[in-house]
Amino acid sequence: MALRRAPLEYNRTWQMRAWLFGVFFFLYAPLVALIAFSFNDSKRNIVWRGFTLNYYHKLFNDQVLMIAFANSLTIAFFATIISLAIGALAAVLLWRYRFTGKTAVEGAFTLPLVVPEICMGVSMLLFFTRVIPWPNDLMWPLSLGSIIIAHVSFCFPFVALVVGARLASFNKEQEEAARDLGANDWQAFRDVLLPHMRPALIAGGLLAFTLSLDDFVITFFTSGPDTVTFPVKVYSMLRFSVNPEVNAASTMLILLTIVLMIVMMVMQSRAQKGKG
Amino acid sequence: MATQTQERRLAFLATALPPIFWVVVFFLAPLAIVWAYSFGQNVSLTQVDITGTFANYVRALQPLYLGIFVKSIVVAGVTTLLCLIIGFPVALSIVFASERWRPWMLLLVMLPFWTNLLIRTYALIAVLRTQGYVNFTLEWLWNNASWLMTMVGLQPLGDFTPLQLLYNNFAVVVGLVYVHLPFMVLPLYAALDRLDKSLIEASLDLGAGHSRTLFSIVVPLALPGIISGIIITFVPALGAYLTPDLLGGPDSQMIANVIERQFKKANDWPFGAALSFLLMYATFAAIALRAYFSRGKAAEGHGI
Numbered sequence: 396m397a398l399r400r401a402p403l404e405y406n407r408t409w410q411m412r413a414w415l416f417g418v419f420f421f422l423y424a425p426l427v428a429l430i431a432f433s434f435n436d437s438k439r440n441i442v443w444r445g446f447t448l449n450y451y452h453k454l455f456n457d458q459v460l461m462i463a464f465a466n467s468l469t470i471a472f473f474a475t476i477i478s479l480a481i482g483a484l485a486a487v488l489l490w491r492y493r494f495t496g497k498t499a500v501e502g503a504f505t506l507p508l509v510v511p512e513i514c515m516g517v518s519m520l521l522f523f524t525r526v527i528p529w530p531n532d533l534m535w536p537l538s539l540g541s542i543i544i545a546h547v548s549f550c551f552p553f554v555a556l557v558v559g560a561r562l563a564s565f566n567k568e569q570e571e572a573a574r575d576l577g578a579n580d581w582q583a584f585r586d587v588l589l590p591h592m593r594p595a596l597i598a599g600g601l602l603a604f605t606l607s608l609d610d611f612v613i614t615f616f617t618s619g620p621d622t623v624t625f626p627v628k629v630y631s632m633l634r635f636s637v638n639p640e641v642n643a644a645s646t647m648l649i650l651l652t653i654v655l656m657i658v659m660m661v662m663q664s665r666a667q668k669g670k671g
Numbered sequence: 672m673a674t675q676t677q678e679r680r681l682a683f684l685a686t687a688l689p690p691i692f693w694v695v696v697f698f699l700a701p702l703a704i705v706w707a708y709s710f711g712q713n714v715s716l717t718q719v720d721i722t723g724t725f726a727n728y729v730r731a732l733q734p735l736y737l738g739i740f741v742k743s744i745v746v747a748g749v750t751t752l753l754c755l756i757i758g759f760p761v762a763l764s765i766v767f768a769s770e771r772w773r774p775w776m777l778l779l780v781m782l783p784f785w786t787n788l789l790i791r792t793y794a795l796i797a798v799l800r801t802q803g804y805v806n807f808t809l810e811w812l813w814n815n816a817s818w819l820m821t822m823v824g825l826q827p828l829g830d831f832t833p834l835q836l837l838y839n840n841f842a843v844v845v846g847l848v849y850v851h852l853p854f855m856v857l858p859l860y861a862a863l864d865r866l867d868k869s870l871i872e873a874s875l876d877l878g879a880g881h882s883r884t885l886f887s888i889v890v891p892l893a894l895p896g897i898i899s900g901i902i903i904t905f906v907p908a909l910g911a912y913l914t915p916d917l918l919g920g921p922d923s924q925m926i927a928n929v930i931e932r933q934f935k936k937a938n939d940w941p942f943g944a945a946l947s948f949l950l951m952y953a954t955f956a957a958i959a960l961r962a963y964f965s966r967g968k969a970a971e972g973h974g975i
Contacts (some may be wrong), residue, residue, distance in 0.1 A: 408707060411760060411764055413905075414760045414761070414764075415761060415764055418757060418761050422780075422783050422800070422852065423779075423780075423783070424848075425795055426783065426786065426790075426791070427792070427796060427902075428804060429790070429795065432797070446805065452710060481690045481693050482690075483690055484686050484690045485694075487686050488687050491686070492683055492686070494683075494687070499844050500691060503691075503694045503699060504690065505695075506698070509697055509906065509955075510951065510954070511906070511907070511910030511927070511950055511951065511954055512907075512910060512912065513912050513930050513931065513950070514910070514930075514948075514951050515702075515909055515945045516803040517705060517934055517943065517947050518701035518702045518947075520934060521701060521704050521705055521708065521944075524700035525704070525719075526700075526701075526704060544697050546699075547697070548693070548697045551693065555690075562896045569730065570913050572884060579678065580678055580682040581682070584812045590679065598776075607787060608975045609785075609787045609788065611787075611788060611913060612913065616934070629789055629790070629793070630789055633789075633793050633796070633917070645787060648787055648790060649786055649787070649790060652786055652787065653785075654955060656785050658784070660778075662830070
C-alpha cells in the first residue's frame, strides 16, 4: 500500500510508532509502577488496594533511613564543592596552558570516566584500609571524609568536561582587555573568566551532586560499617524484601533527581544561549 | 619584568597543583596500590606481601575464572547487541522528529539514565518476580483463556504456573539492557543527527528501497557513531556489578561479582586485585578499539 508521505517521515509509520511506544513502555512502566505502588495500601505490591501515605509516614519515622539520607546529602554537598574547585581548575589548566606532559595530565583527568566502577571501588577500599586507614570514631561530618574523597575522584572529571566545553567559547581578547586596563591575573580571572564560567559551574555542580547522590558501588566499598548512605541503606533493605517502604524511599530519591535534572537542563540551555 | 613572569608562574602553579595533586593521590595512587597487590600474596589475615609473583594471574586464567570472564564478555556482548537493535530505530526517530518533539524525546531517553541505578534495578525486580507484574498479567490472560475454553466446551487449561523470570541469566540481560539503553541511543543520535539527510533522499529517489538505503547508506555513514555506541555500552556492561548481583542467580555471576567476593568475603585481596586489573585491561582494550575506529575523525560527541 503506497501511503502518501514524504520519504523521510519515518515517524509517520505505524511500525516506528509501535516500536517507540514499546521502548518507552519498557523504560517507564517499571518506574511508574514503582512510584504508584508506594501509595498502595497493601503490603503486597501487586494489587491496588487504595491510596495511602502510610509508607511515607513510616519512612520519615525511620531513624536509620533518615540518618542515611542526611549522610547522602552531606556527602553530595561537600563532594560537589570540592569537585567544582578541582574540576574548574583542571579545565582552566588544560584550556589555558601548554606544558610538558600535558597529554598525560589530560589522560589522567579523563581516566576516572572510563575505569570500571568496581575497580575504583576496590582501589578506594584498599587505599582507605591499608594506606590511610580512615578512623572509625571521628566526629560526624569528618567520618564521611573517605566517602567524600572517593566521590570527588569520580565527580570532578565530569565538572572539568562541562566547564571545558564552556571555556572553548570564551573570547580570550576579553581577558587581554582586562589586563590592558590594569587587572592582574587574579582580578582578570575573578572578574572576567569566572562570570563566563558560571552557567557551566552550576550545571557541573548539579551533575556532580546527582552523581554523588546516586552512587552505590563505590560508596559500598568505601564506607565503614557505621556510615550508611541512602543507596547503601536501600540496597540492604531490598536484599531482605520487596516492600512499599522501599518504593516510598525510591520515589523520594527519583523526585529529587528529577528536580535537580530540570534545574541543570535550564542552566545548560542558558549557558548555550550565552555562547554568542 | 621579572615580577610578572613570577606572577604568571605562580598563577600556573595555583591552577595546576590542586587537580594534579588530587588525581595523583586520590585516584592514581589507589589504582597503583591495587596493581601492586595483584603481584602479592596473603601472609596473614591482614598482611599482604608484594612478592612480584604472577600466581594471581595464573589462577585467574584457570577454567573457572576464565569461564566467568568469557561469560561476562558474552553477556555484555548480547546486551550491547540488543541495545543496538532496540536503540537504533529510537535514535533514527529522534533525528527525524520535528523540532518541537525532539528535546522531549531526548529528555525521555535521558531521564531513566539519571535515575538511580539501584532504584531501576529494584523496579525490575517487582516486574519480573514470580508474583510480579509480568506473571500477574500472564496469569490473568491464562485464566481468561481458560474461562473462554470452558465457554466453548473445551477442557480448562489447568492451573497457571508462574514463569521463573528472575534470578537467572535472562533477568541479568534484561536488566543490563534496561539500564544501558540510553548509553546506546545518545551516541547513535549524535552520529545520525550529523548525517546529510539529502543523501538518504537521493538514495530513495534513485530507486533504492528503505531497507537498502538503511543498510548501504545510513549504516556505513553512521558507522563511527555506531561503534562509539557499541563500546560506550559494552564497557560499563562488562563491569556491571549491581545488576547481576540483584537480578542474577547463582550461575549468572559476572566478573565484578567475583571481584567483590574476593574483597568482601573470601578475603583474598591479591587475587581480587589481579581480577580487577584484568577487567581494567579489557576495558582499555575496548576503548583503544574505539580510538582506532574513530582515528582521523573529529572526536565523537556523545552528549551526556
